[in-house]
Amino acid sequence: MSEKIRDLLAISDLCASDAMAIIQRAQDMAAFWRERRMVQSLAGRRIVLVVNDSGWRNTTAFDLGIQAMGGICIHAPLRWDTREDLPDLAAYLDNWFDGIVTRAPDLAVMRSLAHSARAPVINARTRQNHPxxxxxxxxxxxxxxxxxxxxxxxxxxxxxxxxxxxxxxxxxxxxxxxxxxxxxxxxxxxxxxxxxxxxxxxxxxxxxxxxxxxxxxxxxxxxxxxxxxxxxxxxxxxxxxxxxxxxxxxxxxxxxxxxxxxxxxxxxxxxxxxxxxxxxxxxxxxxxxxx
CATH class of the missing domain: 3.40.50.1370 (Aspartate/ornithine carbamoyltransferase)
Structure with a gap:
């Protein structure tokens, strides 16, 4: 599957220009959404959503957004605190997916996942941050x-x-x-x-x-x-x-x-x-x- 491009784990990992580029691009995305003409930026991309809690807003938005931009979103019922080592889980996901959107109990777990995975990892929430x-x-x-x-x-x-x-x-x-x-x-x-x-x-x-x-x-x-x-x-x-x-x-x-x-x-x-x-x-x- 895809080689890593960029992870989003914390806003402070970004340079100011990248953070502003995301905020400014969101303005375009809002216009595309209102006009029902979403760009197909994720066409052919397969993205896994790994969430095991009751929160629904940002995970639902990820699912919807991935599909609206032409990607495939699959929910995986796995946890990062299982008996399987995190590098092994990352490798299995890399077999099938181009990107990983996930919540994790701690930012350290998120960073370990990003270190092990070839696919980009996007932080959908930890106990320490919610970028x-x-x-x-x-x-x-x-x-x-x-x-x-x-x-x-x-x-x-x-x-x-x-x-x-x-x-x-x-x-x-x-x-x-x-x-x-x-x-x-x-x-x-x-x-x-x-x-x-x-x-x-x-x-x-x-x-x-x-x-x-x-x-x-x-x-x-x-x-x-x-x-x-x-x-x-x-x-x-x-x-x-x-x-x-x-x-x-x-x-x-x-x-x-x-x-x-x-x-x-x-x-x-x-x-x-x-x-x-x-x-x-x-x-x-x-x-x-x-x-």
């Missing part, structure tokens, strides 16, 4: 406002895969990212080592943000400890008029997001998540170096 989710939100930001340079992104979340990929993005793109959460859950290490990323316990950091995103509350947190960090309509009223609120699904109303925040004029999660498909289609093209 396509962030690329999709950035593609929406570019679509809606025409730029991402210099924007401020407020991430109301504990250490998590969503925060992880926003930190990755801040490391390579000209954006400023601030994590907002109680001290216990702030990623101080990343703030000390990553350009354009910092951490704060002050919810008023969101007032001048251009984009506000959330993730689920930490499993080890008592709800009372985090209630002051719930994004409500009152919080959103403090944003500037052109700011967007894009909570990361699944949204837990009454926890990280209030019910009234989901109907606020700033909430654009439905429109934003449409760009998950378009960004992932751009990633697929990039991985195979076709367009």
């Amino acid at each position: 396509c989710e962030t690329l999709g939100d950035l593609a929406f930001q570019l679509h809606r406002h025409g730029r991402i340079e210099g924007i401020k992104v407020g991430v109301v979340a504990p250490k998590s895969n969503i925060l992880g990929s926003w930190i990755e993005a801040a490391a390579v793109l000209p954006i400023n990212v601030v994590q907002v959460h109680p001290d216990k859950w702030l990623d101080r290490d990343a703030a000390a080592s990553t350009p354009r990323f910092r951490a704060s316990a002050d919810m008023y950091e969101l007032a001048d943000a251009d984009l506000v995103v959330t993730d689920c509350w930490a499993a080890d947190a008592e709800p009372e400890a985090l209630l002051d960090y719930q994004v409500t309509s009152t919080v959103l009223d403090r944003l500037h008029p052109e700011a967007d609120f894009v909570p990361c699904p699944p949204v837990s109303r009454g926890k990280e997001v209030s019910a009234d925040a989901m109907t606020h004029r700033a909430c654009r999660v439905i429109e934003a998540k449409a760009f998950l498909l378009h960004a992932q289609n751009a990633v697929l093209e990039w991985a195979f170096d076709v367009s």
Whole structure:
């Protein structure tokens, strides 16, 4: 099958020009999708989707996007934590497939898979990061406002895969990212080592943000400890008029997001998540170096 072109494991593995090329190509993909004239960039490509959890948005979008661009997508019911060694599993997949789209428990597992496989490997989520989710939100930001340079992104979340990929993005793109959460859950290490990323316990950091995103509350947190960090309509009223609120699904109303925040004029999660498909289609093209 195909020799490796490029893996997408973390946004911070990319150079700024490649990250921007994916975000910009997502604009074309959105237009192709609306006009029902998808490019057949993956014609003849056979791609395996390896997912063993209940998440459905980005994996469904991968399946749909691969097929819409002329490829073949097969779901393989395998796990990376079986008695079979990962290099053996990678070799078996290489017999049949040109590309691997997968979720894995840890980024280290994803990197080991990419090291062993000839086929490009695309990260559909780990516990440490979720690169396509962030690329999709950035593609929406570019679509809606025409730029991402210099924007401020407020991430109301504990250490998590969503925060992880926003930190990755801040490391390579000209954006400023601030994590907002109680001290216990702030990623101080990343703030000390990553350009354009910092951490704060002050919810008023969101007032001048251009984009506000959330993730689920930490499993080890008592709800009372985090209630002051719930994004409500009152919080959103403090944003500037052109700011967007894009909570990361699944949204837990009454926890990280209030019910009234989901109907606020700033909430654009439905429109934003449409760009998950378009960004992932751009990633697929990039991985195979076709367009």
